[in-house]
Structures are given as structure tokens and as C-alpha cells.
Amino acid sequence: MGDGLIRNILAACCLVSCFRILLVLVYLAPDSNPPDHHPLGYTIIRKEYSVAPARVDTGNVSFEGFHDDSDDARRKMVEEGQEIARQRRADYDDGLVVDVEGVPVAEVSQNFDLMPAGGCPDNGRGIFLLTLVHSLPPHFEQRQAIRETWARNASNGAGARVAVLFIAPGISPRPDVMTGLQKEAARYDDVIHSVAGDSLSTFRPSSKVLLSMMGWTLNYCINAKFVLFAHEELFVNFHHVVSRLKLVTPKPFRSFSIGRVKKLAKVERDAVKWDYVSESVYPKETYPHYCVGGAGFVMSIPFIRQVHPRAVQFNREVNVFPASDVMLGIITSQLKAEPRYHEEFHKSGGEANYCDLQDTLTLGDFNTPKLMRGAWRNHTDKMDYCPSPVPNATEITWWTKDVDYHQYFNNIFQFIHKPKLFCEIKNITLLALVSTHPHNANLRNAIRVTWGHPEYTAAMKVKVLFVLGRAAVETPETIDLIQKESDKFGDIIQANFVESFHNLTLKVILGLRWVSTECSSAKFIYKGDDDMLVNFEHMTGYLDQLPVFQTQNLFMGNLMTMSPALRMPSKYQVHREVYPFKYFLPYFSGGGYIMSGSTVQKMSRMAETTKLIPIDDAYAGILAYRSGVSLMHAGGFIVGGSKRDACRLRKAFNMHGFKRPTIFIGTWKTFRDPKTKCQEDNQKKNWAHIA
Incomplete structure (x- = not known):
């Protein structure tokens, strides 16, 4: 009797203890809707309180x-x-x-x-x-x-x-x-x-x-x-x-x-x-x-x-x-x-989808609650297939399949002006193609009296040409001005397409095509813009000391890698339908670049079967990749110059950002003035800074 009572009491105590343990487990159990889980297991520290502090x-x-x-x-x-x-x-x-x-x-x-x-x-x-x-x-x-x-x-x-x-x-x-x-x-x-x-x-x-x-x-x-x-x-x-x-x-x-x-x-x-x-x-x-x-x-x-x-x-x-x-x-x-x-820190996001976000560390431009929540939905809405962030050869071939611009190029690249007998002399070491706008006559004239002047270029066997389309708003005065420039200087290449930021790609192709058909004897080609100062002495000196094997398929500039395709509305926007990949292939930034004649020939042919994109420098990188041309980085292309930069130009190929002719010409004069003293004047000349 006594033993049975004791057993009953012990059983009741065990039942109460188990019930208490069960209550504790229920209390400690995680919420039914826990935050999203990731294998790394990190915890957001944020306490919720029901009363004010x-x-x-x-x-x-x-x-x-x-x-x-x-x-x-x-x-x-x-x-x-x-x-x-x-x-x-x-x-x-x-x-x-x-x-x-x-x-x-x-x-x-x-x-x-x-x-x-x-x-x-x-x-x-x-x-x-x-x-x-x-x-x-x-x-x-x-x-x-x-x-x-x-x-x-x-x-x-x-x-x-x-x-x-x-x-x-x-x-x-x-x-x-x-x-x-x-x-x-x-x-x-x-x-x-x-x-x-x-x-x-x-x-x-x-x-x-x-x-x-x-x-x-x-x-x-x-x-x-x-x-x-x-x-x-x-x-x-x-x-x-x-x-x-x-x-x-x-x-x-x-x-x-x-x-x-x-x-x-x-x-x-x-x-x-x-x-x-x-x-x-x-x-x-x-x-x-x-x-x-x-x-x-x-x-x-x-x-x-x-x-x-x-x-x-x-x-x-x-x-x-x-x-x-x-x-x-x-x-x-x-x-x-x-x-x-780290390339996965981004300040611009735009229409970022799951593929854009899956490897991203940070992504910006989500400046409204709606955009932020939309990015989150895209981040969690998994897609079955994502193209490589940087396209490989197979994906580039797939992207640009069935493209044939032969007839299109023949229509839009009808020449309004082109040089006559320009390349009859077969000893051009460097041909400079300068992208310009019809309205930029002041900058073209500034180039003609500075680094494009024959007294400066002749000894180095350099020739300078200007590449342009038609002004979007074309007046009789503009047409007459270009005609007079072409007649007087013979340095205008103008084709029948309308000037715009997105049509800068067409200027690249126009230059490639003209050199391929009209001036194939030029050993090297420099491509730049009309707001740049160019040091041809430094440029030709560097090219002369390159070994022959490096000059055969040369494509040289300030190399950009892992540059994202921007999806936010701006002049740099590239829609996913136009270019589906997260990053562009390596390319040279807008500070200009140099190509060998053989590189120009290859890229010109490849342009007819390569899909157009509105970013001209990135497009040139795609052409080079498809043509089997390797990109060579050089540090002598400087983006962002000022009137204080005459000394910097002495150790550079070019310098970008001179949009005012007075500063353009003044900086050039300071650069050329033998009385201008720079810290580097006493240093022995070498090319280490270019690599």
C-alpha cells in the first residue's frame, strides 16, 4: 500500500516536470515565420519593445x-x-x-x-x-x-x-x-x-x-x-x-x-x-x-x-x-x-533582377521604398538560368547571332566629306582619328594649331583626321562651315548618320572602315576625342621601343575590367534586351587608345556581325575579344586634365578634359615652352610609368 502510494506520487511529479519542460520548450521555440535562412547563419541584432524607453x-x-x-x-x-x-x-x-x-x-x-x-x-x-x-x-x-x-x-x-x-x-x-x-x-x-x-x-x-x-x-x-x-x-x-x-x-x-x-x-x-x-x-x-x-x-x-x-x-x-x-x-x-x-560593390542598380543580385555585395540607386522592395523581390525570386556575369565566347556568339550589318553600314556610312589622296604617302607611322561634333569647330581649330599642326607632327610621321556625323539640328551655316574646313584642311571624315551620344559607336566603326579601305598602310592608329591634349613625341617614342611581336596585333589603352552595364536611366543606360550580361568585357576607358593596322583590319571586319551597343568604348572591347585581339594596359592615358597639368602631359600619351579652347591652347603652350620647369626634368627618361 505504502509502496504503491509512493509510486503514484513519483509518477505525478514526473508528469508535472515533463509538463514544465514542455512549456519551456514551447516558449523557447523559434517563431513560426523566422527570417530567411542562410548557411552562414548571421543574426540581426534588433530588439522589439512594447513600451517607450x-x-x-x-x-x-x-x-x-x-x-x-x-x-x-x-x-x-x-x-x-x-x-x-x-x-x-x-x-x-x-x-x-x-x-x-x-x-x-x-x-x-x-x-x-x-x-x-x-x-x-x-x-x-x-x-x-x-x-x-x-x-x-x-x-x-x-x-x-x-x-x-x-x-x-x-x-x-x-x-x-x-x-x-x-x-x-x-x-x-x-x-x-x-x-x-x-x-x-x-x-x-x-x-x-x-x-x-x-x-x-x-x-x-x-x-x-x-x-x-x-x-x-x-x-x-x-x-x-x-x-x-x-x-x-x-x-x-x-x-x-x-x-x-x-x-x-x-x-x-x-x-x-x-x-x-x-x-x-x-x-x-x-x-x-x-x-x-x-x-x-x-x-x-x-x-x-x-x-x-x-x-x-x-x-x-x-x-x-x-x-x-x-x-x-x-x-x-x-x-x-x-x-x-x-x-x-x-x-x-x-x-x-x-x-x-572588389567589383561586387556597386553604386548603381536600376532594373536589377535575380541574376544581377545573386553575387552582389552591395547595389545602389534604390532611392524609394518601392524600388527597395522590388529589388528584394527580385533577389528572392529565383530564376532558372542566369548568363555569366562576364560573357564567355559561347555566350557572346549566342548574343550576337544572326547579326548582319553589311547593308545597314553601307547605307549610313555614305561619305559626305573624306580626305583626298591623304594616304598616298606610304610612310605614316601614326594616324590619329579624332571624334568630334560638327559644332566643335573651335576645338578642331585648337588642335590644328597645337598637337595637330604639321610643324609638330611631320617629323614623327603623324597625320590627324576628324571623324564626325551630321548635327541633329543642322543649319546652312553648319553645313557651310564643315564644307569650308574640308576644302581648306582636307582632314574631315563625315558620314550620313546623326550625331548623338549613343551613335558614338558608329563613329568608331566609321573610323575602322575608312582606315581599312583608304589608309591600310598606316602602321598605328590612335583614336581620341577633340577635348584632349596629345603628346605624340611620347606616344611614338613608346611605340618605337616595343618589340615587333607586340606591335603585330596591338590594342593599347587604359584598361577597364568588371565595368557594370548600367540599368538606371541616364545617357549611359544599357537595357538588358540590348546587352544581357552584368559586366562588359574588358575595354579601354574614354581617354583614347592605340591600335596597330592589322588590329584595325580585324575589328573592322568583325563589326558587321557584332551586335551594336550604345557605349562605344565597351563596344570596341567586344570587337577586340571577338577578333582574338588581346588588350594591353598602358598608364599614359589620363582622364581629367586642367591648365595646371602641362608637366603631367610630358610623361603621358594624352590628357582628357579640355573643352575650352583658351585653356586648351594655353596649356599646350606651357607644355611646349622650354622655360617650363617640371620636377621630372632631371630624371632619366624611362617607360616604367606606362606599364
Whole structure:
């Protein structure tokens, strides 16, 4: 009897225990609609609360504490935050200069009146990637679209943890906007607000915004591993970003940054432009390499700790540098570091489909909630087939199948003007074909009195011709002007097609066809534009020293690789129906290029069976690929010149960007003046800088 009672009691206890365990399991079970899962397993750190936060103020440092936080935990967060803030302030307390908005530059890194509860959990410990999204205060819907799309693209696995936070700097003149931002911060616990910093642009913000983002990270999330600096128009594929960052080894981690790198960008000296920089602020004519802010970029925390104090000091001295990404490149160069390039950081997206997005790290231009949600749908709507991002030979053949432009070219390439007896002399070393517009008579005349003048070109056996179509708006005066030029100089090649940006491809083909049929004896052909200065002495000198085997099928210029086909509406837009691949084949940028005579013959023949695209330089790259011609990179083609660049031209093939004839001619005269002294004058001449 007693034993039976005991057994019954034990059974009842076991039943109660099992029921309790079952309740715990149910409570701990994941939601029925978990976020999308990826094998890497990263977790978005974003807490949901049903009540507004209680504010905890401690001097100049403020935190957000919620009702379910214990007093001990809250006190610990405050103490740790105060210590970090004291350490950061100590670096910048001396000699603060007030900037144009009345806020000391160093204080930009500390003035936050809204932030998530306590910053990052445990100051970011365990966070693999902190993502800071620059957003304008009124743009709640855009932030909400991000929360509902790529910011929730995470799992609850044991892999890398990812935090997504929005930083909305600046003050809106509308009180309802700031009130709404406070309510949004209370609800989602993912908004940082700083009173300092501009709020005019998220695409390329001023350096104050980047200082705010770096400063907040170092104050409140210093134990994270990497930081992705993004903006509200950017789509982020965490799966691929995390995969790429997991490959970073300890040595480069200390000075690591990665993005779409811009090389040798020209410094803007026009005082009316937003990114104007005076010579007193930055004396060089080109910037160091930098990660393009519009595409987003990643930095390691140790590197941010090196960059931030220098960036504060630099901006204090120059009263805030206009472009944050360029500023970061300058500081990176000072630290003897180099940003890493990755082609899958993109600033322009447009009609991105699943194929475009599947390997992308970042993609920009989604500047409305509708576009952002559309990109997310395309990202998750898997397609059965995707062409290679960069087409192979089979895909190029498929893409351009059944193309036959023979009759079409014969119709549109009827010559209105062409040189007579131009190539009877068989010893032309270099024939220059200059793309020009009928209305650009001033630039053609500038060329004729500078680098196209016979006194300069004759000794090098160089000839110059101008290639053009018909003006879209053609007046009798324009027709008469071209006729007089052709009669007087005999250097005009004009065909019967209408001038437009997209018809620049036809100019390339026109030049190839004319050389093939009328001037096949020319050894080399240079193709350039009418706003360039050209150093034929340097060009012919370089060609003369090339070994014979390199000159047989020569195609040489400033090589571009992994250049994306842009889908957003602009003059550079290429619709998917026209070119279905994500990237163009390698090609030479618009700074001109050089071909051997045999290369011209091959590419001219191939043009009749190659599908046309509206980007002329990329089209030339496709022709070369189909013709079996290899592209040779040369660093002597410079995009972006100014009147200060006479000395740079001495070591270059050409220099692009001289649209005003007075500056064009003046810079040429300075270049040719023997009294002009350059730093390189005493150096022994070599060709190492060309490679």
C-alpha cells in the first residue's frame, strides 16, 4: 500500500516536470515565420519593445534604458560608456575649431541625442559586422523598407552576427519629423541621431557624417570586428559580404578597408561645384585611391581606430572636407595603407533582377521604398538560368547571332566629306582619328594649331583626321562651315548618320572602315576625342621601343575590367534586351587608345556581325575579344586634365578634359615652352610609368 502510494506520487511529479519542460520548450521555440535562412547563419541584432524607453542621462553621455533592464545592468552600461567617452574625448580636447555649423569637429563624434539602448550589447562583443546606414531624418518609409528587406535577411544560427543601425544626422525644420524620429527610435531601437552633420545627401555625404558614424562605433561598439558604412539607397547582400570578410587574415585586418576603389580621381578646382577643393586644402591634382561612398565600403575596427583621430584633425584644419569617401582615401594614404578593390560593390542598380543580385555585395540607386522592395523581390525570386556575369565566347556568339550589318553600314556610312589622296604617302607611322561634333569647330581649330599642326607632327610621321556625323539640328551655316574646313584642311571624315551620344559607336566603326579601305598602310592608329591634349613625341617614342611581336596585333589603352552595364536611366543606360550580361568585357576607358593596322583590319571586319551597343568604348572591347585581339594596359592615358597639368602631359600619351579652347591652347603652350620647369626634368627618361 505504502509502496504503491509512493509510486503514484513519483509518477505525478514526473508528469508535472515533463509538463514544465514542455512549456519551456514551447516558449523557447523559434517563431513560426523566422527570417530567411542562410548557411552562414548571421543574426540581426534588433530588439522589439512594447513600451517607450526610459532615458538615462549622465552628464554629456546619454543612454537608452528599457523597463526590463535591471538596475545593475543599466548602471554597468552607464559606467562603461562614460569610461569610453572619456578616453575618446581626451584625444580631441585641445584646440577645437568651430566649423561652419557651429559644432566643433571633434564633437561630431560624440553628440548623439538618440541611440539604441546602451549602444551595442557588451560594446559590440561578438558582432562580426556592424552596418551603419546613413539616412535622412524624414525618410521613415525608406528605413522601413530596409527593415523589411535586406536588414532582416538573417538567421538565428551560430554563425556571424550582424547588426543594422540607422544614423540620421542633422535637424529638420519640421518639428513633426524630429518627433517621428524619436517615436521610431523608441519602437525599433535601431536609430542614432546626431545634431551635427549635414542632411542634404546620403549618396556622398560630407565628412562630418562619416566622423559621426566612426565616432559612435568607437564609443559604443568598439568590440565589433567590421563596420559596413552604407546609405539608405543601398541594397546589401549580407550572405556574400560576410563570406568575403571571413576570408580576411589577421595581418591585413589591422588596416583593412574594401569597396569599389576609385583610382586617380581628378581634384575639382571649380569653385561653384559642390566638391570644390582649393590648392591650399589639397595641393595635388589627383586624389589617392579611395572606396566610392555611393557603393558602400567596409573597414575593420582596428583601422577605424587609426583613421578616426587623423580624420578629426584633418577636418579641423580644413574646416570639413566636402566628400567623406575622398577624405577617407587621403587619410588611408597617409597611413601607408591601400583600400582593397572588389567589383561586387556597386553604386548603381536600376532594373536589377535575380541574376544581377545573386553575387552582389552591395547595389545602389534604390532611392524609394518601392524600388527597395522590388529589388528584394527580385533577389528572392529565383530564376532558372542566369548568363555569366562576364560573357564567355559561347555566350557572346549566342548574343550576337544572326547579326548582319553589311547593308545597314553601307547605307549610313555614305561619305559626305573624306580626305583626298591623304594616304598616298606610304610612310605614316601614326594616324590619329579624332571624334568630334560638327559644332566643335573651335576645338578642331585648337588642335590644328597645337598637337595637330604639321610643324609638330611631320617629323614623327603623324597625320590627324576628324571623324564626325551630321548635327541633329543642322543649319546652312553648319553645313557651310564643315564644307569650308574640308576644302581648306582636307582632314574631315563625315558620314550620313546623326550625331548623338549613343551613335558614338558608329563613329568608331566609321573610323575602322575608312582606315581599312583608304589608309591600310598606316602602321598605328590612335583614336581620341577633340577635348584632349596629345603628346605624340611620347606616344611614338613608346611605340618605337616595343618589340615587333607586340606591335603585330596591338590594342593599347587604359584598361577597364568588371565595368557594370548600367540599368538606371541616364545617357549611359544599357537595357538588358540590348546587352544581357552584368559586366562588359574588358575595354579601354574614354581617354583614347592605340591600335596597330592589322588590329584595325580585324575589328573592322568583325563589326558587321557584332551586335551594336550604345557605349562605344565597351563596344570596341567586344570587337577586340571577338577578333582574338588581346588588350594591353598602358598608364599614359589620363582622364581629367586642367591648365595646371602641362608637366603631367610630358610623361603621358594624352590628357582628357579640355573643352575650352583658351585653356586648351594655353596649356599646350606651357607644355611646349622650354622655360617650363617640371620636377621630372632631371630624371632619366624611362617607360616604367606606362606599364
